[in-house]
Amino acid sequence: xxxxxxxxxxxxxxxxxxxxxxxxxxxxxxxxxxxxxxxxxxxxxxxxxxxxxxxxxxxxxxxxxxxxxxxxxxxxxxxxxxxxxxxxxxxxxxxxxxxxxxxxxxxxxxxxxxxxxxxxxxxxxxxxxxxxxxxxxxxxxxxxxxxxxxxxxxxxxxxxxxxxxxxxxxxxxxxxxxxxxxxxxxxxxxxxxxxxxxxxxxxxxxxxxxxxxxxxxxxxxxxxxxxxxxxxxxxxxxxxxxxxxxxxxxxxxxxxxxxxxxxxxxxxxxxxxxxxxxxxxxxxxxxxxxxxxxxxxxxxxxxxxxxxxxxxxxxxxxxxxxxxxxxxxxxxxxxxxxxxxxxxxxxxxxxxxxxxxxxxxxxxxxxxxxxxxxxxxxxxxxxxxxxxxxxxxxxxxxxxxxxxxxxxxxxxxxxxxxxxxxxxxxxxxxxxxxxxxxxxxxxxxxxxxxxxxxxxxxxxxxxxxxxxxxxxxxxxxxxxxxxxxxxxxxxxxxxxxxxxx
Numbered sequence: 001x002x003x004x005x006x007x008x009x010x011x012x013x014x015x016x017x018x019x020x021x022x023x024x025x026x027x028x029x030x031x032x033x034x035x036x037x038x039x040x041x042x043x044x045x046x047x048x049x050x051x052x053x054x055x056x057x058x059x060x061x062x063x064x065x066x067x068x069x070x071x072x073x074x075x076x077x078x079x080x081x082x083x084x085x086x087x088x089x090x091x092x093x094x095x096x097x098x099x100x101x102x103x104x105x106x107x108x109x110x111x112x113x114x115x116x117x118x119x120x121x122x123x124x125x126x127x128x129x130x131x132x133x134x135x136x137x138x139x140x141x142x143x144x145x146x147x148x149x150x151x152x153x154x155x156x157x158x159x160x161x162x163x164x165x166x167x168x169x170x171x172x173x174x175x176x177x178x179x180x181x182x183x184x185x186x187x188x189x190x191x192x193x194x195x196x197x198x199x200x201x202x203x204x205x206x207x208x209x210x211x212x213x214x215x216x217x218x219x220x221x222x223x224x225x226x227x228x229x230x231x232x233x234x235x236x237x238x239x240x241x242x243x244x245x246x247x248x249x250x251x252x253x254x255x256x257x258x259x260x261x262x263x264x265x266x267x268x269x270x271x272x273x274x275x276x277x278x279x280x281x282x283x284x285x286x287x288x289x290x291x292x293x294x295x296x297x298x299x300x301x302x303x304x305x306x307x308x309x310x311x312x313x314x315x316x317x318x319x320x321x322x323x324x325x326x327x328x329x330x331x332x333x334x335x336x337x338x339x340x341x342x343x344x345x346x347x348x349x350x351x352x353x354x355x356x357x358x359x360x361x362x363x364x365x366x367x368x369x370x371x372x373x374x375x376x377x378x379x380x381x382x383x384x385x386x387x388x389x390x391x392x393x394x395x396x397x398x399x400x401x402x403x404x405x406x407x408x409x410x411x412x413x414x415x416x417x418x419x420x421x422x423x424x425x426x427x428x429x430x431x432x433x434x435x436x437x438x439x440x441x442x443x444x445x446x447x448x449x450x451x452x453x454x455x456x457x458x459x460x461x462x463x464x465x466x467x468x469x470x471x472x473x474x475x476x477x478x479x480x481x482x483x484x485x486x487x488x489x490x491x492x493x494x495x496x497x498x499x500x501x
Contacts (some may be wrong), residue, residue, distance in 0.1 A: 006097075024145045048063055064115075093129055119131060184231050225335040226335045233258075234289070251268060254292075264277050266391060271297050280413065280436060290314045293316075314334070316338065317338045373469070375492050392469060399448065402448065406443050413443055414431075416430075
C-alpha cells in the first residue's frame with residue numbers, strides 16, 4: 001500500500017491533485033481540516049488520529065508528531081525496513097504540507113510545529129520521499145506519477161531544496177518577530193523609518209540593552225557610553241569606521257563620511273594619527289564618524305572641543321582616563337566602545353538584501369604583504385614607498401568603488417570614491433588634496449581595480465606621484481605599464497581586486 005500524507009492550509013488545487021493520488025492508488029492520510037475538505041468532495045482518506053491511534057492533543061498542538069508518521073517518512077528504505085516492519089510503521093512516500101501563515105497573523109499560536117517537522121523530515125529523506133510545499137508543483141508531480149508511476153530523483157531533490165528554503169524563511173520571520181526590535185532615529189534618510197534587530201546571540205546583557213536602548217552590532221558586542229540615539233546611518237558609518245581601523249596593526253585613526261573614508265592615518269601616537277586623518281579633508285569631516293584601533297585619548301577629545309569639530313560618533317576599543325568626563329562637554333557625541341575587539345574571519349558572512357532576496361558573501365579579509373606584490377615596471381619602489389603602497393591599499397579596500405587613494409608617510413592626502421570612471425576618481429582625489437593644501441610630489445597612489453586606460457597614470461605623473469599599486473588584469477596592462485616606464489613611475493600589481501559597493 002502506498003501512503004500520502006496531506007495537511008494543507010492553502011487548499012488551492014488540492015482536490016484535483018488528491019483525485020490524481022487516488023487514481024494512482026495512494027491511500028491518503030489527512031489531518032482534521034484537510035479531511036473535512038476531502039470528505040466534502042467525496043475523496044476517501046484515513047484520519048491522522050486513526051493512523052496513529054492517538055487523538056489530537058492539547059487543543060490540536062500535537063497531532064502529527066508521532067513515530068508512526070515521522071518514522072514512515074524518515075526510515076531509510078534500504079537500511080531500516082525490518083525495524084519499520086517490526087514496529088508496524090508503513091512507508092509514507094508522499095508528503096503534501098502547507099504551513100500556517102505566520103506572516104499574516106504573527107502570534108505564538110500560529111507558529112507551525114508539526115508542519116515544519118513533517119516537511120523537514122520528508123526533505124531530509126528525499127532519496128525516497130516526495131515532498132510538496134507549494135501547490136504550483138502539483139501538476140509536475142501529477143504528470144510524473146501518471147506517466148512513469150513515480151517521481152524522479154532530480155525532482156525530489158529540487159522539491160526538498162524548496163522546502164529547506166521555505167522553512168529557513170519561515171524561521172527567520174519568526175526570529176525577527178521575536179527579536180528585540182529597537183527603533184532608531186530614522187532610516188537611511190529622515191523620511192524613512194529604521195530599526196535594529198538584536199538577536200540574543202549577538203546582543204548585550206539585557207540590563208545594558210534596557211539602559212542604552214540597543215545592543216550588539218556584528219560579531220563583536222559593543223556598548224554606547226553616551227550620546228544621542230543612534231540612527232540607521234550612524235550604525236552603517238560606525239561599522240565602516242571600525243572595519244577599516246581594525247585592519248591596521250599600527251595605531252590608526254579613521255574619519256568616515258557616508259560609509260567611506262575621508263581621511264586615514266597611522267602613527268606611533270594615536271592622537272597624531274587622528275590629527276593627520278582629520279587634516280586630509282577637514283571640509284568633508286563635518287558630522288564625521290571617527291574610528292580608532294587604540295583607546296581614545298584625552299588629547300583627541302580636547303582637540304575636538306578646541307577646534308569645534310562636529311563629530312557624530314567615536315568608536316574605539318576603549319576610552320582613556322578622564323576621556324568620558326571631558327566628552328560630557330559634547331553630550332550629543334555618541335561614544336561607542338568595542339567590548340570584544342576581534343578581526344573578521346571567513347565564517348563572518350556579509351548579508352545584503354537585493355531584488356527581494358539576500359546576497360551573501362564572505363568578508364574581504366585577503367591579507368596583502370610585500371611578498372605578494374609583483375613589480376611590473378623597470379623602476380622598483382623603495383622600502384618607504386612599499387610601506388605607503390600597502391597603507392594606501394588597506395584604505396582603498398574600504399573606499400566605495402571606483403576609488404583612488406593618494407598617501408605618503410602612512411597618511412592619506414586625497415581620496416576619490418564612488419565614481420563611475422577611474423579618471424574621475426583620480427580627479428576628485430586631486431581636488432581634495434589641493435583643497436587641503438597637500439603636497440602630492442613623492443606620494444603613492446592606490447587603485448581598487450585595474451586601469452582600463454593609461455590616462456590615470458598620466459594624471460598621476462603630472463601630480464608628482466612616484467609609485468602606484470593596483471590589481472592589474474586589464475586588456476591594456478601593457479600600455480599602462482609602458483606609460484609608467486616612460487614616466488619613471490614604479491608600479492606593483494596585487495593580483496586581487498578590491499571593489500566595495
